[in-house]
Amino acid sequence: MTRLTDHLIVISFDCLSALDYSKLKELPHFKELLSTGSLCKNVESIYPTVTYPCHATIVTGNFPNRHGIINNTFIQPGRVSPDWYWHRRHVKGTTLYDEAKKAGMKTAALLWPVTAKADIDYNMPEIFANRPWHNQILVSLFNGTPLYQLEMNRRFGHIRKGLNQPELDDFVLESTVATIKDKKPELLLVHFTDLDTQRHYHGFSSQEANAAIRRHDDRLGRIISALKESGIYHNSTVIALGDHSALDETKAIQLNSLFNKKGFISLDPKGRIIDWKAYCKGCDGSAYVYIRDPSINDEVKHLLYELHRSRSNGIQQIYTGEEAGAMGADPSCAFMLEAELGYYFKDVLEGDLIHTITPEDVKEKRYTWGSHGYSPKKENYHTIFMAWGKGIVPHKELPGMHLVDEGPTFARLLGLDLGSTDGKVLQELIDE
8 A cells, every 4th residue: 555644743632622623723733734735614523522442443543432531430339439440451453653664664652542561662651650559750660662662751851740630741842852852652642631620620721722723723833843943844743633522510429329318329338439339430421320239220220210200310311222332332230321511420329419610629620610421412512633744635634534433544655554453544635
Protein backbone atom coordinates (compact mmCIF):
# COMPACT_ATOMS: atom_id res chain seq x y z
CA MET A 1 0.00 0.00 0.00
CA THR A 2 1.38 3.43 -0.96
CA ARG A 3 2.49 5.61 1.93
CA LEU A 4 1.08 9.14 1.61
CA THR A 5 2.91 11.03 4.37
CA ASP A 6 6.32 10.87 6.03
CA HIS A 7 5.20 12.16 9.43
CA LEU A 8 1.73 11.81 10.96
CA ILE A 9 1.12 14.07 13.97
CA VAL A 10 -2.13 13.25 15.81
CA ILE A 11 -3.06 15.81 18.48
CA SER A 12 -5.97 14.91 20.75
CA PHE A 13 -7.50 17.91 22.51
CA ASP A 14 -9.54 16.02 25.09
CA CYS A 15 -13.17 17.23 25.28
CA LEU A 16 -12.94 19.47 22.20
CA SER A 17 -16.51 19.84 20.97
CA ALA A 18 -18.11 20.55 17.62
CA LEU A 19 -19.66 23.53 19.43
CA ASP A 20 -16.15 24.99 19.80
CA TYR A 21 -15.80 25.47 16.04
CA SER A 22 -17.04 29.08 16.13
CA LYS A 23 -14.15 29.91 18.51
CA LEU A 24 -11.52 27.76 16.78
CA LYS A 25 -12.00 29.38 13.37
CA GLU A 26 -11.15 32.79 14.87
CA LEU A 27 -7.97 31.69 16.68
CA PRO A 28 -4.76 32.21 14.65
CA HIS A 29 -3.30 28.70 14.56
CA PHE A 30 -6.54 26.75 14.23
CA LYS A 31 -7.56 29.31 11.60
CA GLU A 32 -4.33 28.63 9.68
CA LEU A 33 -4.92 24.88 9.81
CA LEU A 34 -8.56 25.26 8.75
CA SER A 35 -7.76 27.69 5.92
CA THR A 36 -5.91 25.05 3.90
CA GLY A 37 -7.01 21.81 5.57
CA SER A 38 -10.20 19.80 5.79
CA LEU A 39 -12.59 19.11 8.61
CA CYS A 40 -15.70 17.49 9.99
CA LYS A 41 -17.58 19.25 12.77
CA ASN A 42 -20.07 16.43 13.11
CA VAL A 43 -18.06 13.51 14.49
CA GLU A 44 -20.09 10.91 16.37
CA SER A 45 -18.17 9.38 19.27
CA ILE A 46 -18.55 5.91 20.85
CA TYR A 47 -20.60 4.66 23.81
CA PRO A 48 -19.69 5.35 26.55
CA THR A 49 -18.09 8.67 25.53
CA VAL A 50 -15.24 8.56 28.05
CA THR A 51 -11.56 9.17 27.38
CA TYR A 52 -9.91 5.74 27.49
CA PRO A 53 -12.45 3.89 25.32
CA CYS A 54 -12.39 6.84 22.89
CA HIS A 55 -8.61 6.84 22.52
CA ALA A 56 -8.48 3.07 22.12
CA THR A 57 -11.09 3.46 19.37
CA ILE A 58 -9.03 6.17 17.62
CA VAL A 59 -5.99 3.88 17.26
CA THR A 60 -7.87 0.63 16.50
CA GLY A 61 -10.87 1.73 14.43
CA ASN A 62 -13.09 -0.46 16.62
CA PHE A 63 -15.87 -0.04 19.17
CA PRO A 64 -15.21 -0.75 22.88
CA ASN A 65 -16.97 -4.13 22.78
CA ARG A 66 -14.32 -5.20 20.29
CA HIS A 67 -11.11 -3.53 21.51
CA GLY A 68 -11.94 -4.29 25.16
CA ILE A 69 -11.56 -0.85 26.75
CA ILE A 70 -15.16 -0.53 27.91
CA ASN A 71 -14.63 2.18 30.56
CA ASN A 72 -11.90 4.39 32.01
CA THR A 73 -11.53 2.25 35.13
CA PHE A 74 -11.95 -1.36 36.19
CA ILE A 75 -14.82 -2.79 38.22
CA GLN A 76 -13.23 -2.67 41.67
CA PRO A 77 -16.10 -2.10 44.12
CA GLY A 78 -14.96 -0.46 47.31
CA ARG A 79 -11.75 1.00 45.92
CA VAL A 80 -11.65 4.77 46.55
CA SER A 81 -9.52 5.12 43.41
CA PRO A 82 -10.01 2.19 41.01
CA ASP A 83 -7.20 1.30 38.62
CA TRP A 84 -7.49 2.58 35.06
CA TYR A 85 -7.09 0.75 31.76
CA TRP A 86 -3.56 2.10 31.54
CA HIS A 87 -1.78 -0.77 29.80
CA ARG A 88 -1.49 -1.78 26.16
CA ARG A 89 -2.15 -5.41 27.11
CA HIS A 90 -5.81 -4.55 27.74
CA VAL A 91 -6.37 -3.59 24.09
CA LYS A 92 -7.55 -6.54 21.98
CA GLY A 93 -6.18 -6.70 18.46
CA THR A 94 -3.67 -4.45 16.77
CA THR A 95 -3.23 -0.67 16.98
CA LEU A 96 -1.93 2.08 14.72
CA TYR A 97 1.32 2.33 16.69
CA ASP A 98 1.82 -1.46 16.60
CA GLU A 99 1.51 -1.52 12.80
CA ALA A 100 3.78 1.52 12.43
CA LYS A 101 6.45 -0.16 14.55
CA LYS A 102 6.16 -3.39 12.53
CA ALA A 103 6.74 -1.36 9.38
CA GLY A 104 9.96 0.04 10.83
CA MET A 105 8.63 3.53 11.53
CA LYS A 106 9.85 5.66 14.42
CA THR A 107 6.98 6.12 16.90
CA ALA A 108 6.30 8.44 19.83
CA ALA A 109 3.39 8.93 22.22
CA LEU A 110 2.93 11.51 24.98
CA LEU A 111 0.20 10.85 27.57
CA TRP A 112 -1.81 8.88 25.01
CA PRO A 113 -4.24 6.70 27.02
CA VAL A 114 -3.80 2.90 27.20
CA THR A 115 -0.15 2.89 26.07
CA ALA A 116 1.66 1.81 29.26
CA LYS A 117 4.21 -0.89 28.37
CA ALA A 118 3.42 -0.44 24.66
CA ASP A 119 6.14 -1.06 22.04
CA ILE A 120 6.62 2.62 21.19
CA ASP A 121 10.08 4.09 20.64
CA TYR A 122 9.53 7.25 22.70
CA ASN A 123 6.71 6.60 25.13
CA MET A 124 5.53 8.80 28.00
CA PRO A 125 2.32 6.94 28.96
CA GLU A 126 -0.64 8.39 30.80
CA ILE A 127 -0.50 6.57 34.12
CA PHE A 128 -0.47 7.79 37.70
CA ALA A 129 0.63 6.53 41.08
CA ASN A 130 -2.48 4.82 42.47
CA ARG A 131 -1.10 3.32 45.67
CA PRO A 132 0.21 5.17 48.75
CA TRP A 133 3.65 3.56 48.29
CA HIS A 134 3.91 4.45 44.56
CA ASN A 135 6.10 7.26 43.23
CA GLN A 136 4.74 9.09 40.17
CA ILE A 137 8.04 9.43 38.30
CA LEU A 138 9.03 5.81 38.92
CA VAL A 139 5.59 4.55 37.83
CA SER A 140 5.88 6.53 34.58
CA LEU A 141 9.46 5.41 33.93
CA PHE A 142 8.65 1.74 34.53
CA ASN A 143 5.72 1.79 32.10
CA GLY A 144 7.23 3.86 29.29
CA THR A 145 10.62 4.60 27.72
CA PRO A 146 12.92 5.30 30.72
CA LEU A 147 15.81 7.27 29.18
CA TYR A 148 13.50 9.36 27.02
CA GLN A 149 11.28 10.23 29.99
CA LEU A 150 14.28 11.02 32.19
CA GLU A 151 15.52 13.42 29.53
CA MET A 152 12.12 15.15 29.24
CA ASN A 153 11.80 15.38 33.03
CA ARG A 154 15.34 16.77 33.36
CA ARG A 155 14.63 19.46 30.77
CA PHE A 156 11.00 20.33 31.50
CA GLY A 157 10.00 18.71 34.80
CA HIS A 158 10.17 22.09 36.57
CA ILE A 159 7.06 23.17 34.60
CA ARG A 160 4.83 20.48 36.11
CA LYS A 161 2.81 20.87 39.31
CA GLY A 162 1.83 17.25 39.84
CA LEU A 163 -1.18 16.47 37.65
CA ASN A 164 -2.54 20.04 37.82
CA GLN A 165 -3.60 21.90 34.70
CA PRO A 166 -2.55 23.87 32.71
CA GLU A 167 0.98 23.04 33.91
CA LEU A 168 0.70 19.36 32.94
CA ASP A 169 -0.21 20.21 29.33
CA ASP A 170 2.55 22.85 29.26
CA PHE A 171 5.02 20.11 30.21
CA VAL A 172 3.59 17.79 27.55
CA LEU A 173 3.86 20.58 24.97
CA GLU A 174 7.55 21.26 25.67
CA SER A 175 8.24 17.51 25.54
CA THR A 176 6.33 17.27 22.23
CA VAL A 177 8.27 20.16 20.68
CA ALA A 178 11.58 18.63 21.78
CA THR A 179 10.54 15.20 20.47
CA ILE A 180 9.67 16.64 17.05
CA LYS A 181 12.97 18.53 16.81
CA ASP A 182 15.24 15.84 18.23
CA LYS A 183 13.56 12.59 17.17
CA LYS A 184 11.45 13.47 14.08
CA PRO A 185 8.99 10.60 14.68
CA GLU A 186 7.02 9.21 11.76
CA LEU A 187 4.00 8.67 14.01
CA LEU A 188 3.42 11.02 16.95
CA LEU A 189 0.40 10.71 19.25
CA VAL A 190 -0.17 13.56 21.75
CA HIS A 191 -2.95 13.90 24.33
CA PHE A 192 -3.78 17.25 25.99
CA THR A 193 -6.32 17.30 28.86
CA ASP A 194 -6.43 20.97 29.92
CA LEU A 195 -9.85 21.67 28.35
CA ASP A 196 -11.39 18.48 29.77
CA THR A 197 -10.25 19.42 33.27
CA GLN A 198 -11.65 22.95 33.02
CA ARG A 199 -15.02 21.72 31.75
CA HIS A 200 -15.28 19.17 34.55
CA TYR A 201 -14.64 21.66 37.33
CA HIS A 202 -15.98 24.92 35.87
CA GLY A 203 -18.59 23.98 33.25
CA PHE A 204 -18.81 23.67 29.49
CA SER A 205 -18.93 27.36 28.56
CA SER A 206 -16.95 28.70 31.52
CA GLN A 207 -14.26 31.36 31.25
CA GLU A 208 -11.78 28.71 32.35
CA ALA A 209 -12.80 26.41 29.46
CA ASN A 210 -12.53 29.26 26.95
CA ALA A 211 -9.09 30.13 28.30
CA ALA A 212 -8.03 26.48 27.81
CA ILE A 213 -9.16 26.61 24.16
CA ARG A 214 -6.95 29.67 23.65
CA ARG A 215 -4.04 27.84 25.30
CA HIS A 216 -4.65 24.91 22.96
CA ASP A 217 -4.36 27.29 20.01
CA ASP A 218 -0.97 28.41 21.30
CA ARG A 219 0.04 24.76 21.73
CA LEU A 220 -0.99 23.94 18.17
CA GLY A 221 1.08 26.91 16.97
CA ARG A 222 4.14 25.72 18.85
CA ILE A 223 3.83 22.23 17.34
CA ILE A 224 3.49 23.62 13.81
CA SER A 225 6.53 25.86 14.43
CA ALA A 226 8.52 22.84 15.64
CA LEU A 227 7.67 20.97 12.42
CA LYS A 228 8.95 23.94 10.40
CA GLU A 229 12.12 24.33 12.48
CA SER A 230 12.91 20.63 12.19
CA GLY A 231 12.57 20.72 8.39
CA ILE A 232 9.74 18.16 8.17
CA TYR A 233 6.76 20.53 7.88
CA HIS A 234 6.14 19.98 4.15
CA ASN A 235 6.32 16.20 4.53
CA SER A 236 3.95 16.06 7.51
CA THR A 237 0.25 15.59 8.16
CA VAL A 238 -1.27 17.29 11.20
CA ILE A 239 -4.50 15.97 12.73
CA ALA A 240 -6.25 17.96 15.48
CA LEU A 241 -9.23 16.16 16.98
CA GLY A 242 -11.54 15.80 19.94
CA ASP A 243 -12.52 12.49 21.52
CA HIS A 244 -15.90 13.54 22.94
CA SER A 245 -17.87 16.62 23.97
CA ALA A 246 -19.31 17.42 27.43
CA LEU A 247 -22.55 18.50 29.09
CA ASP A 248 -23.24 20.51 32.24
CA GLU A 249 -24.79 18.86 35.30
CA THR A 250 -26.25 19.88 38.65
CA LYS A 251 -27.23 16.51 40.14
CA ALA A 252 -25.50 13.17 40.76
CA ILE A 253 -27.27 9.78 40.65
CA GLN A 254 -25.87 7.59 43.43
CA LEU A 255 -27.43 4.25 42.59
CA ASN A 256 -25.06 2.20 44.75
CA SER A 257 -26.37 3.99 47.84
CA LEU A 258 -29.80 2.54 46.97
CA PHE A 259 -28.30 -0.90 46.20
CA ASN A 260 -26.66 -0.73 49.62
CA LYS A 261 -29.98 0.00 51.33
CA LYS A 262 -31.65 -2.84 49.40
CA GLY A 263 -29.00 -5.31 50.61
CA PHE A 264 -27.36 -5.81 47.21
CA ILE A 265 -24.10 -4.41 48.65
CA SER A 266 -22.67 -5.35 52.07
CA LEU A 267 -20.42 -2.92 53.98
CA ASP A 268 -18.24 -3.34 57.06
CA PRO A 269 -18.50 -0.87 60.00
CA LYS A 270 -15.96 1.42 58.27
CA GLY A 271 -18.11 1.64 55.14
CA ARG A 272 -15.96 -0.67 53.02
CA ILE A 273 -17.49 -3.24 50.69
CA ILE A 274 -17.40 -6.81 51.99
CA ASP A 275 -19.51 -8.33 49.23
CA TRP A 276 -21.88 -7.30 46.44
CA LYS A 277 -24.63 -8.90 44.38
CA ALA A 278 -25.33 -5.88 42.15
CA TYR A 279 -23.13 -2.86 41.48
CA CYS A 280 -23.49 0.33 39.46
CA LYS A 281 -20.25 1.19 37.65
CA GLY A 282 -20.47 4.77 36.48
CA CYS A 283 -19.21 6.19 33.19
CA ASP A 284 -20.33 9.71 34.23
CA GLY A 285 -23.21 10.35 31.81
CA SER A 286 -24.04 6.66 31.61
CA ALA A 287 -23.53 3.65 33.87
CA TYR A 288 -23.19 -0.11 33.69
CA VAL A 289 -25.11 -2.25 36.17
CA TYR A 290 -23.41 -5.58 36.86
CA ILE A 291 -25.14 -8.45 38.69
CA ARG A 292 -23.20 -11.29 40.31
CA ASP A 293 -26.24 -13.06 41.80
CA PRO A 294 -28.66 -14.04 38.97
CA SER A 295 -31.44 -14.62 41.51
CA ILE A 296 -31.85 -10.86 41.99
CA ASN A 297 -31.91 -9.99 38.28
CA ASP A 298 -35.69 -9.46 38.16
CA GLU A 299 -35.66 -7.50 41.42
CA VAL A 300 -32.96 -5.14 40.12
CA LYS A 301 -34.78 -4.76 36.80
CA HIS A 302 -38.03 -3.87 38.57
CA LEU A 303 -36.20 -1.36 40.79
CA LEU A 304 -34.56 0.34 37.79
CA TYR A 305 -37.83 0.66 35.88
CA GLU A 306 -39.56 2.04 38.97
CA LEU A 307 -36.84 4.73 39.16
CA HIS A 308 -37.15 5.36 35.43
CA ARG A 309 -40.84 6.24 35.80
CA SER A 310 -39.93 9.55 37.48
CA ARG A 311 -37.66 11.91 35.56
CA SER A 312 -36.54 13.40 38.87
CA ASN A 313 -34.47 10.22 39.39
CA GLY A 314 -32.35 11.19 36.38
CA ILE A 315 -32.51 7.95 34.38
CA GLN A 316 -33.43 8.71 30.78
CA GLN A 317 -33.04 5.23 29.29
CA ILE A 318 -32.43 1.62 30.36
CA TYR A 319 -30.70 -0.83 28.00
CA THR A 320 -30.13 -4.56 28.41
CA GLY A 321 -26.61 -5.93 28.17
CA GLU A 322 -27.41 -7.20 24.68
CA GLU A 323 -28.59 -3.74 23.62
CA ALA A 324 -25.48 -2.16 25.16
CA GLY A 325 -23.30 -4.55 23.16
CA ALA A 326 -25.16 -3.69 19.97
CA MET A 327 -24.25 -0.03 20.58
CA GLY A 328 -20.57 -0.93 21.00
CA ALA A 329 -20.49 -0.95 24.82
CA ASP A 330 -19.85 -3.84 27.24
CA PRO A 331 -22.28 -6.69 26.46
CA SER A 332 -21.44 -8.43 29.75
CA CYS A 333 -23.33 -5.84 31.83
CA ALA A 334 -26.83 -6.68 33.01
CA PHE A 335 -28.09 -3.19 32.17
CA MET A 336 -26.76 0.10 30.85
CA LEU A 337 -28.30 3.35 32.05
CA GLU A 338 -28.34 6.72 30.28
CA ALA A 339 -28.65 9.87 32.40
CA GLU A 340 -31.04 12.72 31.76
CA LEU A 341 -29.59 16.12 30.87
CA GLY A 342 -28.25 17.76 34.02
CA TYR A 343 -27.51 14.44 35.75
CA TYR A 344 -24.52 12.10 35.93
CA PHE A 345 -23.63 8.91 37.82
CA LYS A 346 -21.37 8.60 40.86
CA ASP A 347 -20.17 5.34 42.44
CA VAL A 348 -21.05 6.54 45.95
CA LEU A 349 -22.01 3.86 48.48
CA GLU A 350 -23.88 5.94 51.05
CA GLY A 351 -26.10 9.02 51.02
CA ASP A 352 -29.14 10.05 49.00
CA LEU A 353 -30.02 8.54 45.64
CA ILE A 354 -29.97 12.03 44.09
CA HIS A 355 -27.38 14.52 45.31
CA THR A 356 -27.63 18.19 44.37
CA ILE A 357 -24.12 19.42 43.64
CA THR A 358 -22.80 22.41 45.61
CA PRO A 359 -19.84 24.73 44.93
CA GLU A 360 -18.14 23.20 47.98
CA ASP A 361 -18.53 19.71 46.44
CA VAL A 362 -16.73 20.84 43.31
CA LYS A 363 -14.07 22.83 45.17
CA GLU A 364 -13.22 19.69 47.14
CA LYS A 365 -13.31 17.69 43.85
CA ARG A 366 -15.94 15.31 45.17
CA TYR A 367 -18.26 16.18 42.26
CA THR A 368 -18.04 18.11 38.98
CA TRP A 369 -20.05 20.72 37.05
CA GLY A 370 -19.58 19.03 33.68
CA SER A 371 -18.93 15.56 32.31
CA HIS A 372 -19.21 13.19 29.38
CA GLY A 373 -19.89 9.47 29.00
CA TYR A 374 -23.40 10.10 27.66
CA SER A 375 -24.87 8.50 24.56
CA PRO A 376 -23.22 9.87 21.40
CA LYS A 377 -26.75 10.29 20.04
CA LYS A 378 -27.49 13.14 22.46
CA GLU A 379 -28.20 16.47 20.76
CA ASN A 380 -25.33 18.99 20.40
CA TYR A 381 -22.87 16.41 21.68
CA HIS A 382 -20.59 15.74 18.72
CA THR A 383 -16.85 16.28 18.56
CA ILE A 384 -14.62 17.66 15.78
CA PHE A 385 -11.90 16.47 13.38
CA MET A 386 -9.41 18.67 11.48
CA ALA A 387 -6.71 17.48 9.07
CA TRP A 388 -4.02 19.31 7.12
CA GLY A 389 -0.90 18.49 5.13
CA LYS A 390 0.56 15.77 3.00
CA GLY A 391 -1.99 13.21 1.80
CA ILE A 392 -5.00 15.34 2.78
CA VAL A 393 -7.38 16.87 0.25
CA PRO A 394 -7.60 20.61 1.05
CA HIS A 395 -10.81 22.60 1.63
CA LYS A 396 -13.02 19.57 2.17
CA GLU A 397 -15.78 19.53 4.79
CA LEU A 398 -17.38 16.19 5.54
CA PRO A 399 -21.05 16.35 6.59
CA GLY A 400 -20.51 13.57 9.12
CA MET A 401 -18.18 10.78 10.25
CA HIS A 402 -17.61 8.43 13.18
CA LEU A 403 -14.74 8.16 15.65
CA VAL A 404 -14.11 4.58 14.45
CA ASP A 405 -13.20 5.99 11.00
CA GLU A 406 -10.14 7.82 12.29
CA GLY A 407 -7.84 4.83 12.88
CA PRO A 408 -8.31 3.29 9.40
CA THR A 409 -7.80 6.73 7.83
CA PHE A 410 -4.57 7.30 9.76
CA ALA A 411 -3.38 3.84 8.77
CA ARG A 412 -4.06 4.64 5.09
CA LEU A 413 -1.98 7.84 5.33
CA LEU A 414 0.97 5.82 6.63
CA GLY A 415 0.50 3.00 4.10
CA LEU A 416 -0.60 0.61 6.85
CA ASP A 417 -3.55 -1.71 7.35
CA LEU A 418 -5.41 -2.27 10.62
CA GLY A 419 -7.21 -5.26 9.15
CA SER A 420 -10.95 -5.72 9.56
CA THR A 421 -12.27 -2.74 11.55
CA ASP A 422 -15.62 -1.28 12.54
CA GLY A 423 -14.58 1.98 10.89
CA LYS A 424 -13.68 2.81 7.30
CA VAL A 425 -11.07 4.90 5.50
CA LEU A 426 -12.38 8.40 4.82
CA GLN A 427 -11.50 8.29 1.14
CA GLU A 428 -13.00 11.75 0.57
CA LEU A 429 -10.14 13.23 2.65
CA ILE A 430 -7.35 11.19 1.08
CA ASP A 431 -5.20 12.77 -1.64
CA GLU A 432 -3.76 9.79 -3.53
